[in-house]
Amino acid sequence: MKKIIMLLAAVAFSTAAFAQGDKVVVKDDATGAKSTTTVRDNGTVKTETRTGRTEAGEKAYNTKEDVKVAGKKAGNKVERGAKKTGKAVKKGAKAVKNKAEDVVD
Incomplete structure (x- = not known):
């Protein structure tokens, strides 16, 4: 029983991680600026940008x-x-x- 629950939990976590989509991180070492672009399975694109110092x-x-x-x-x-x-x-x-x-x- 314990093994089945652990197996189901592992499958759930791997499915959730897979659903996140592709993630691309671009970092500028000179300024410290970082831009993260994520493309989700449903086609939406999320872009996060953090400026450097x-x-x-x-x-x-x-x-x-x-x-x-x-x-x-x-x-x-x-x-x-x-x-x-x-x-x-x-x-x-x-x-x-x-x-x-x-x-x-």
């Missing part, structure tokens, strides 16, 4: 990417500095401990 949008996107890169670089520098500081503090604490033992002896 405007000049201001492109500048905002580039700024966002620059900030992301700068943040990563700054984070790496801070991490490296913290590691170096931690190592120096350990070394200094070890030196103080050795001196304290010398004085006690």
Whole structure:
């Protein structure tokens, strides 16, 4: 029974997908504009067009990417500095401990 239901569901989904018709997508990489044309079985044509980024949008996107890169670089520098500081503090604490033992002896 379970297999029959699964088989019917698969047939229903494949039929629905087949009924969508042919789909053609044209994308302009330079501007990011995209045009999708779908021809349905009943002969109707549906066209969707999305424009790319405007000049201001492109500048905002580039700024966002620059900030992301700068943040990563700054984070790496801070991490490296913290590691170096931690190592120096350990070394200094070890030196103080050795001196304290010398004085006690």
